[in-house]
Amino acid sequence: MATALRRLAKCSVSARLLSFAGHSRGRRGHFARPCTVVAQRNFSSASTMTVDLDSSTGIAVMKLHSPPVNSLSLDFLTEIAISLEKLEMNKGCRGVVVTSALPKIFSAGLDILEMYGKSPERCGEFWRAVQEMWLKFYSSRLVTVAAINGSSPAGGCLLSMTCDYRIMADNPRYSIGLNETQLGIVAPFWFKDTMVNTVGHRTAEIALQLGLLYSPQDALKIGMVDELVPEEKLVSTATEAMARWFAIPDHARQITKSAMRKPTIDKLLSARETDISNFVSFITKDSIQKSLKLYLENLRKKKA
Protein backbone atom coordinates (compact mmCIF):
# COMPACT_ATOMS: atom_id res chain seq x y z
CA MET A 1 0.00 0.00 0.00
CA ALA A 2 2.70 2.47 1.07
CA THR A 3 4.80 1.55 -1.97
CA ALA A 4 1.82 2.15 -4.24
CA LEU A 5 1.25 5.52 -2.56
CA ARG A 6 4.89 6.48 -3.09
CA ARG A 7 4.70 5.54 -6.76
CA LEU A 8 1.63 7.73 -7.11
CA ALA A 9 3.47 10.57 -5.36
CA LYS A 10 6.34 10.36 -7.86
CA CYS A 11 3.92 10.50 -10.81
CA SER A 12 2.22 13.61 -9.55
CA VAL A 13 5.10 16.08 -9.54
CA SER A 14 4.03 17.59 -12.84
CA ALA A 15 0.50 18.03 -11.54
CA ARG A 16 1.91 20.01 -8.62
CA LEU A 17 3.80 22.37 -10.90
CA LEU A 18 0.67 22.98 -12.94
CA SER A 19 -1.19 23.77 -9.77
CA PHE A 20 0.62 27.08 -9.52
CA ALA A 21 -1.17 30.20 -10.68
CA GLY A 22 -4.58 28.60 -10.67
CA HIS A 23 -4.05 26.04 -13.42
CA SER A 24 -5.23 23.24 -11.22
CA ARG A 25 -8.96 23.42 -11.72
CA GLY A 26 -10.66 20.51 -13.39
CA ARG A 27 -7.77 18.04 -13.17
CA ARG A 28 -9.50 15.39 -11.15
CA GLY A 29 -8.99 12.77 -13.84
CA HIS A 30 -5.22 12.68 -13.19
CA PHE A 31 -5.71 10.36 -10.26
CA ALA A 32 -6.46 6.69 -10.38
CA ARG A 33 -8.72 7.17 -7.36
CA PRO A 34 -10.28 10.64 -7.44
CA CYS A 35 -11.58 11.66 -4.05
CA THR A 36 -15.27 12.17 -3.59
CA VAL A 37 -16.25 14.94 -1.25
CA VAL A 38 -19.20 14.60 0.99
CA ALA A 39 -19.94 17.46 3.37
CA GLN A 40 -18.31 16.87 6.75
CA ARG A 41 -17.25 13.37 5.69
CA ASN A 42 -13.82 11.97 6.35
CA PHE A 43 -12.42 10.69 3.07
CA SER A 44 -8.88 9.79 4.07
CA SER A 45 -7.98 6.15 3.68
CA ALA A 46 -4.84 6.47 5.78
CA SER A 47 -4.96 5.46 9.43
CA THR A 48 -2.34 8.03 10.36
CA MET A 49 -4.56 11.02 9.76
CA THR A 50 -8.09 12.19 9.20
CA VAL A 51 -9.01 14.69 6.53
CA ASP A 52 -12.43 16.28 6.84
CA LEU A 53 -13.62 18.55 4.09
CA ASP A 54 -16.62 20.74 4.81
CA SER A 55 -18.04 21.30 1.35
CA SER A 56 -20.15 24.22 2.56
CA THR A 57 -17.03 26.24 3.49
CA GLY A 58 -14.38 24.64 1.26
CA ILE A 59 -12.17 24.14 4.32
CA ALA A 60 -10.50 20.79 5.00
CA VAL A 61 -9.02 19.91 8.38
CA MET A 62 -6.08 17.51 8.21
CA LYS A 63 -5.39 15.98 11.63
CA LEU A 64 -2.11 14.14 11.95
CA HIS A 65 -2.34 11.00 14.02
CA SER A 66 0.82 8.94 14.06
CA PRO A 67 1.57 8.07 17.70
CA PRO A 68 3.55 8.58 19.77
CA VAL A 69 4.85 11.91 18.37
CA ASN A 70 3.79 12.34 14.71
CA SER A 71 7.39 11.81 13.63
CA LEU A 72 7.63 12.03 9.85
CA SER A 73 8.57 8.60 8.52
CA LEU A 74 8.75 7.74 4.83
CA ASP A 75 5.23 6.30 4.82
CA PHE A 76 3.74 9.11 6.89
CA LEU A 77 5.31 11.79 4.69
CA THR A 78 3.93 10.04 1.63
CA GLU A 79 0.46 9.85 3.12
CA ILE A 80 0.52 13.54 4.05
CA ALA A 81 1.67 14.53 0.56
CA ILE A 82 -0.98 12.40 -1.12
CA SER A 83 -3.73 13.70 1.12
CA LEU A 84 -2.79 17.25 0.17
CA GLU A 85 -2.64 16.30 -3.49
CA LYS A 86 -6.17 14.89 -3.28
CA LEU A 87 -7.41 18.14 -1.77
CA GLU A 88 -5.60 20.11 -4.49
CA MET A 89 -7.48 18.12 -7.12
CA ASN A 90 -10.80 18.79 -5.49
CA LYS A 91 -12.56 21.84 -6.88
CA GLY A 92 -14.65 22.13 -3.72
CA CYS A 93 -11.62 22.65 -1.52
CA ARG A 94 -10.09 26.13 -1.10
CA GLY A 95 -8.13 25.77 2.10
CA VAL A 96 -6.66 23.29 4.56
CA VAL A 97 -5.96 23.52 8.27
CA VAL A 98 -3.13 21.23 9.37
CA THR A 99 -3.16 20.19 13.00
CA SER A 100 -2.38 17.25 15.27
CA ALA A 101 -4.76 14.70 16.73
CA LEU A 102 -2.19 13.88 19.42
CA PRO A 103 -2.01 15.66 22.75
CA LYS A 104 0.88 18.14 23.29
CA ILE A 105 2.69 17.40 20.03
CA PHE A 106 2.17 18.89 16.60
CA SER A 107 5.02 16.88 15.07
CA ALA A 108 8.40 15.74 16.45
CA GLY A 109 9.91 16.38 13.01
CA LEU A 110 11.60 13.87 10.79
CA ASP A 111 11.62 10.34 12.10
CA ILE A 112 15.15 9.94 13.42
CA LEU A 113 14.85 6.18 13.01
CA GLU A 114 14.63 6.76 9.23
CA MET A 115 18.08 8.35 9.37
CA TYR A 116 19.81 6.00 11.77
CA GLY A 117 21.23 2.65 10.70
CA LYS A 118 19.53 2.68 7.30
CA SER A 119 20.97 1.79 3.89
CA PRO A 120 21.96 4.63 1.53
CA GLU A 121 19.13 3.57 -0.82
CA ARG A 122 16.53 3.81 1.91
CA CYS A 123 17.93 7.16 3.11
CA GLY A 124 17.63 8.47 -0.45
CA GLU A 125 14.04 7.31 -0.75
CA PHE A 126 13.24 8.92 2.59
CA TRP A 127 14.81 12.24 1.61
CA ARG A 128 12.88 12.32 -1.67
CA ALA A 129 9.68 11.98 0.37
CA VAL A 130 10.75 14.87 2.63
CA GLN A 131 11.38 17.01 -0.46
CA GLU A 132 8.05 15.96 -1.97
CA MET A 133 6.07 16.89 1.13
CA TRP A 134 7.79 20.30 1.27
CA LEU A 135 7.29 20.93 -2.46
CA LYS A 136 3.60 20.05 -2.31
CA PHE A 137 2.85 22.28 0.67
CA TYR A 138 5.06 25.18 -0.34
CA SER A 139 3.55 25.30 -3.83
CA SER A 140 -0.04 24.55 -2.87
CA ARG A 141 -2.80 26.50 -4.60
CA LEU A 142 -4.80 26.12 -1.37
CA VAL A 143 -4.80 28.49 1.57
CA THR A 144 -2.82 26.54 4.16
CA VAL A 145 -3.06 27.28 7.87
CA ALA A 146 -1.08 25.43 10.54
CA ALA A 147 -2.92 25.09 13.84
CA ILE A 148 0.05 24.19 16.02
CA ASN A 149 -1.34 22.45 19.06
CA GLY A 150 1.89 21.16 20.57
CA SER A 151 5.65 21.05 20.25
CA SER A 152 6.99 21.35 16.76
CA PRO A 153 10.74 20.84 16.47
CA ALA A 154 12.74 20.64 13.23
CA GLY A 155 10.72 18.96 10.44
CA GLY A 156 7.52 19.76 12.40
CA CYS A 157 8.47 23.43 12.35
CA LEU A 158 9.33 23.13 8.65
CA LEU A 159 5.90 21.68 7.88
CA SER A 160 4.22 24.57 9.68
CA MET A 161 6.45 27.11 7.89
CA THR A 162 5.31 25.82 4.49
CA CYS A 163 1.83 27.07 5.38
CA ASP A 164 0.51 30.54 4.58
CA TYR A 165 -0.39 31.28 8.21
CA ARG A 166 0.51 29.81 11.60
CA ILE A 167 -1.55 29.89 14.76
CA MET A 168 -0.07 28.30 17.86
CA ALA A 169 -1.56 27.26 21.18
CA ASP A 170 -0.43 29.69 23.87
CA ASN A 171 1.14 27.09 26.15
CA PRO A 172 4.66 27.77 27.51
CA ARG A 173 5.34 24.02 27.62
CA TYR A 174 5.34 23.86 23.82
CA SER A 175 8.29 24.81 21.65
CA ILE A 176 8.98 25.33 17.97
CA GLY A 177 12.08 25.85 15.85
CA LEU A 178 14.70 24.28 13.60
CA ASN A 179 16.94 22.57 16.17
CA GLU A 180 18.96 20.43 13.72
CA THR A 181 22.37 21.63 14.93
CA GLN A 182 21.54 20.33 18.42
CA LEU A 183 21.42 16.84 16.87
CA GLY A 184 24.75 17.44 15.14
CA ILE A 185 23.05 17.68 11.76
CA VAL A 186 22.66 20.54 9.33
CA ALA A 187 19.41 21.99 8.06
CA PRO A 188 19.62 21.76 4.25
CA PHE A 189 19.45 24.93 2.14
CA TRP A 190 15.72 24.73 1.49
CA PHE A 191 14.92 24.38 5.23
CA LYS A 192 17.16 27.43 5.72
CA ASP A 193 15.47 29.31 2.85
CA THR A 194 12.00 28.59 4.26
CA MET A 195 13.16 29.90 7.65
CA VAL A 196 14.68 33.04 6.09
CA ASN A 197 11.47 33.64 4.12
CA THR A 198 9.51 33.37 7.37
CA VAL A 199 11.56 35.26 9.97
CA GLY A 200 14.18 37.16 7.99
CA HIS A 201 17.88 36.61 7.49
CA ARG A 202 19.40 37.79 10.77
CA THR A 203 16.93 35.98 13.01
CA ALA A 204 17.29 32.83 10.92
CA GLU A 205 21.07 33.03 11.16
CA ILE A 206 20.97 33.02 14.97
CA ALA A 207 18.13 30.51 15.22
CA LEU A 208 19.71 28.01 12.82
CA GLN A 209 23.25 28.13 14.15
CA LEU A 210 22.13 27.74 17.75
CA GLY A 211 19.37 25.26 16.86
CA LEU A 212 16.94 27.33 18.92
CA LEU A 213 13.56 26.09 20.04
CA TYR A 214 11.23 28.97 20.89
CA SER A 215 8.35 29.22 23.33
CA PRO A 216 5.08 30.27 21.65
CA GLN A 217 5.51 33.85 23.01
CA ASP A 218 9.04 34.10 21.60
CA ALA A 219 8.01 32.48 18.34
CA LEU A 220 5.34 35.17 18.00
CA LYS A 221 7.92 37.91 18.69
CA ILE A 222 10.23 36.75 15.89
CA GLY A 223 7.37 36.11 13.45
CA MET A 224 7.76 32.35 13.34
CA VAL A 225 4.06 32.13 14.22
CA ASP A 226 1.45 34.75 13.41
CA GLU A 227 -1.00 34.40 16.27
CA LEU A 228 -1.34 32.73 19.68
CA VAL A 229 -4.66 31.54 21.07
CA PRO A 230 -5.85 29.30 23.91
CA GLU A 231 -5.59 25.72 22.74
CA GLU A 232 -9.34 25.08 22.71
CA LYS A 233 -9.81 27.94 20.25
CA LEU A 234 -7.11 26.82 17.84
CA VAL A 235 -9.08 25.15 15.08
CA SER A 236 -11.98 27.61 15.24
CA THR A 237 -9.50 30.53 15.01
CA ALA A 238 -7.81 28.81 12.09
CA THR A 239 -11.06 28.48 10.17
CA GLU A 240 -11.92 32.12 10.99
CA ALA A 241 -8.48 33.24 9.76
CA MET A 242 -9.15 31.37 6.54
CA ALA A 243 -12.08 33.72 5.82
CA ARG A 244 -9.67 36.66 5.37
CA TRP A 245 -7.73 34.72 2.75
CA PHE A 246 -10.90 33.49 1.03
CA ALA A 247 -12.03 37.11 0.66
CA ILE A 248 -9.25 37.60 -1.91
CA PRO A 249 -9.94 36.30 -5.43
CA ASP A 250 -8.20 32.91 -5.69
CA HIS A 251 -6.31 33.65 -8.92
CA ALA A 252 -4.82 36.89 -7.53
CA ARG A 253 -3.79 35.25 -4.27
CA GLN A 254 -2.37 32.16 -6.00
CA ILE A 255 -0.31 34.13 -8.53
CA THR A 256 1.04 36.29 -5.72
CA LYS A 257 1.91 33.24 -3.64
CA SER A 258 3.68 31.75 -6.62
CA ALA A 259 5.64 34.95 -7.23
CA MET A 260 6.78 34.98 -3.60
CA ARG A 261 7.72 31.30 -3.37
CA LYS A 262 8.74 30.22 -6.87
CA PRO A 263 12.43 31.18 -6.63
CA THR A 264 12.81 29.07 -3.46
CA ILE A 265 10.93 26.15 -5.02
CA ASP A 266 12.88 26.33 -8.28
CA LYS A 267 16.13 26.28 -6.34
CA LEU A 268 15.29 22.87 -4.90
CA LEU A 269 13.76 21.55 -8.13
CA SER A 270 16.95 22.33 -10.02
CA ALA A 271 19.13 20.64 -7.39
CA ARG A 272 16.90 17.83 -6.24
CA GLU A 273 19.15 14.88 -7.08
CA THR A 274 22.28 16.62 -5.76
CA ASP A 275 20.41 17.44 -2.57
CA ILE A 276 19.50 13.75 -2.16
CA SER A 277 23.06 12.58 -2.70
CA ASN A 278 24.36 15.28 -0.31
CA PHE A 279 21.90 14.10 2.31
CA VAL A 280 22.79 10.44 1.85
CA SER A 281 26.52 11.00 2.04
CA PHE A 282 26.13 13.31 5.06
CA ILE A 283 23.72 11.19 7.07
CA THR A 284 25.54 7.89 6.51
CA LYS A 285 28.87 9.27 7.80
CA ASP A 286 30.07 7.44 10.92
CA SER A 287 30.37 10.67 12.89
CA ILE A 288 26.78 11.71 12.07
CA GLN A 289 25.47 8.24 12.85
CA LYS A 290 27.20 8.48 16.25
CA SER A 291 25.56 11.87 16.94
CA LEU A 292 22.15 10.47 16.04
CA LYS A 293 22.70 7.42 18.24
CA LEU A 294 23.61 9.64 21.18
CA TYR A 295 20.61 11.90 20.57
CA LEU A 296 18.26 8.90 20.46
CA GLU A 297 19.77 7.51 23.67
CA ASN A 298 19.30 10.86 25.39
CA LEU A 299 15.68 11.03 24.26
CA ARG A 300 15.10 7.58 25.75
CA LYS A 301 17.06 8.38 28.96
CA LYS A 302 15.00 11.52 29.48
CA LYS A 303 12.00 9.22 29.81
CA ALA A 304 13.60 6.68 32.17
Ligand SMILES: CC/C=C\C/C=C\C/C=C\C=C\CC(=O)SCCNC(=O)CCNC(=O)[C@H](O)C(C)(C)COP(=O)(O)OP(=O)(O)OC[C@H]1O[C@@H](n2cnc3c(N)ncnc32)[C@H](O)[C@@H]1OP(=O)(O)O
Ligand atom coordinates in the same frame (compact mmCIF):
# COMPACT_ATOMS: atom_id res chain seq x y z
C1 LIG B 1 25.60 19.22 4.30
C2 LIG B 1 24.12 19.13 4.43
C3 LIG B 1 23.55 18.21 3.46
C4 LIG B 1 22.36 17.69 3.55
C5 LIG B 1 21.45 17.86 4.72
C6 LIG B 1 21.77 16.89 5.76
C7 LIG B 1 21.09 16.62 6.80
C8 LIG B 1 19.79 17.17 7.20
C9 LIG B 1 19.16 16.11 7.94
C10 LIG B 1 18.11 16.08 8.66
C11 LIG B 1 17.18 17.07 9.05
C12 LIG B 1 16.34 16.69 10.04
C13 LIG B 1 15.28 17.48 10.57
C14 LIG B 1 14.52 16.78 11.69
O1 LIG B 1 13.34 16.91 11.76
S1 LIG B 1 15.38 15.79 12.79
C15 LIG B 1 14.24 15.40 14.08
C16 LIG B 1 14.34 16.44 15.13
N1 LIG B 1 13.36 16.18 16.17
C17 LIG B 1 13.64 16.34 17.44
O2 LIG B 1 14.73 16.70 17.82
C18 LIG B 1 12.53 16.02 18.40
C19 LIG B 1 12.93 15.01 19.38
N2 LIG B 1 11.81 14.70 20.25
C20 LIG B 1 11.47 15.46 21.31
O3 LIG B 1 12.03 16.50 21.58
C21 LIG B 1 10.35 14.97 22.14
O4 LIG B 1 10.15 13.60 21.84
C22 LIG B 1 9.00 15.70 21.93
C23 LIG B 1 9.10 17.13 22.51
C24 LIG B 1 8.59 15.76 20.47
C25 LIG B 1 7.89 14.93 22.71
O5 LIG B 1 8.29 14.75 24.04
P1 LIG B 1 7.53 13.66 24.96
O6 LIG B 1 8.17 13.75 26.30
O7 LIG B 1 6.08 13.83 24.86
O8 LIG B 1 7.84 12.26 24.25
P2 LIG B 1 9.20 11.41 24.30
O9 LIG B 1 9.13 10.51 25.48
O10 LIG B 1 10.38 12.28 24.20
O11 LIG B 1 9.09 10.58 22.96
C26 LIG B 1 8.20 9.48 22.81
C27 LIG B 1 8.87 8.46 21.91
O12 LIG B 1 9.01 9.03 20.60
C28 LIG B 1 10.39 8.94 20.21
N3 LIG B 1 10.70 10.12 19.36
C29 LIG B 1 10.62 11.39 19.69
N4 LIG B 1 10.95 12.17 18.66
C30 LIG B 1 11.27 11.36 17.66
C31 LIG B 1 11.70 11.57 16.31
N5 LIG B 1 11.84 12.78 15.78
N6 LIG B 1 11.94 10.49 15.55
C32 LIG B 1 11.79 9.25 16.04
N7 LIG B 1 11.38 8.98 17.31
C33 LIG B 1 11.12 10.03 18.11
C34 LIG B 1 11.15 8.95 21.53
O13 LIG B 1 12.44 8.43 21.35
C35 LIG B 1 10.26 8.08 22.36
O14 LIG B 1 10.51 6.74 21.95
P3 LIG B 1 10.48 5.53 23.00
O15 LIG B 1 9.07 5.49 23.51
O16 LIG B 1 11.47 5.88 24.07
O17 LIG B 1 10.89 4.34 22.21
